[in-house]
Amino acid sequence: MACAIAILMRRIASEVCLIDQNLDRASAEAEDIQHAGIFLGCPLVTSTSDFYKLKDSAVVVIAVCETKPGEELNVKHNVEVFKKIIPIIAKVAYKAVLLVVTQPIDVMSYITWKLSKFPSSRVLGTGTLLDSSRFQDLLSQKLGLARTSISCVNIGAQGDSVSIWSSIHVAGTRICDINPRMGQADDPEKWCDISAAVNKTEAELNRKKGKRGPSCWALGFCTAEIVDAIVRNTKVVLPVSTYVHTCIHGTDKDVYMSLPCVVGQGGVHSNVRQDLNNYEKEALQRCANNIRDVLRECGILYEPIDVLQRLFGLVTPQ
Numbered sequence: 001m002a003c004a005i006a007i008l009m010r011r012i013a014s015e016v017c018l019i020d021q022n023l024d025r026a027s028a029e030a031e032d033i034q035h036a037g038i039f040l041g042c043p044l045v046t047s048t049s050d051f052y053k054l055k056d057s058a059v060v061v062i063a064v065c066e067t068k069p070g071e072e073l074n075v076k077h078n079v080e081v082f083k084k085i086i087p088i089i090a091k092v093a094y095k096a097v098l099l100v101v102t103q104p105i106d107v108m109s110y111i112t113w114k115l116s117k118f119p120s121s122r123v124l125g126t127g128t129l130l131d132s133s134r135f136q137d138l139l140s141q142k143l144g145l146a147r148t149s150i151s152c153v154n155i156g157a158q159g160d161s162v163s164i165w166s167s168i169h170v171a172g173t174r175i176c177d178i179n180p181r182m183g184q185a186d187d188p189e190k191w192c193d194i195s196a197a198v199n200k201t202e203a204e205l206n207r208k209k210g211k212r213g214p215s216c217w218a219l220g221f222c223t224a225e226i227v228d229a230i231v232r233n234t235k236v237v238l239p240v241s242t243y244v245h246t247c248i249h250g251t252d253k254d255v256y257m258s259l260p261c262v263v264g265q266g267g268v269h270s271n272v273r274q275d276l277n278n279y280e281k282e283a284l285q286r287c288a289n290n291i292r293d294v295l296r297e298c299g300i301l302y303e304p305i306d307v308l309q310r311l312f313g314l315v316t317p318q
């Protein structure tokens, strides 16, 4: 719901259709929003449990989930749900961009790409845009600066992301030129605590929200930002989950994970190469390995884990 509300509040869609297997819930939510349509530019807000309503959609946001608040994320179950729904979505909304919100986002984005048989440019996940926003917020508090004055990004796996300290800048000045160990474990100023806090935020919020979790308002606004980029072809650079070819950004194997991408009409236009330091490259490779491990556990990838390579560091990031 957070995604739908954010999209409607930004007035970027003339029609939003809520699709849920729980038709009562979808129709009640749609009716509730429709009552305030006058304040939202009078969009059409509809509901159904029938995926055929997706015909002619520009963007399909996939946020299905059956995990109850407080329950462990069941990835294998999500994979089974996706095996049922993605082929139907791809058949009906064959021109759409598929935007994946279901966690774990990078894993589910990869699965959506495979099951939809769409070009990878038209399948993306909200990825580390949320992590990056949280990072920017915490940095702005610590530096005492407006968020808009801080350029920073988290990449890799959503919820286990890598803060790219080497590229953070304020008015063109790289802040790691002031403290080159910024973000690293041996930094006496312990800036790395901010990165750790970003990755703990989700669990902490869900714990505090308790039974009312896990709806995430910030995720809704991140989703709306990506939808806006697609429908208005803004070509904004956002860290989203995308197909990463072997060796791009130093990873040794293909994977879906978050990198800064140019997002516009049709999805991801390209990704932006970053000059990462060795510390960041290693952390990114660990993210890629973890994502691929989950894909293997779900029976999506079949190659064995090369334990020797991992143990002895034979895979050197480029």
Ligand SMILES: NC(=O)c1ccc[n+]([C@@H]2O[C@H](COP(=O)([O-])OP(=O)(O)OC[C@H]3O[C@@H](n4cnc5c(N)ncnc54)[C@H](O)[C@@H]3O)[C@@H](O)[C@H]2O)c1
Residues within 6 Å of the ligand: 001, 002, 019, 020, 021, 022, 025, 063, 064, 065, 066, 067, 081, 085, 101, 102, 103, 104, 105, 126, 130, 158, 202, 213, 214, 215, 216, 219
């Ligand atoms: N950090 C993040 O990126 C982040 C944060 C919060 C939530 N999320 C993700 O957002 C998603 C949505 O969260 P929410 O709080 O709105 O969950 P929710 O439980 O309120 O809603 C999920 C809906 O999916 C529907 N559904 C399940 N299986 C379906 C199927 N086969 N066909 C149609 N509908 C189906 C359910 O009926 C339910 O209404 C979750 O997958 C969650 O993992 C991501």
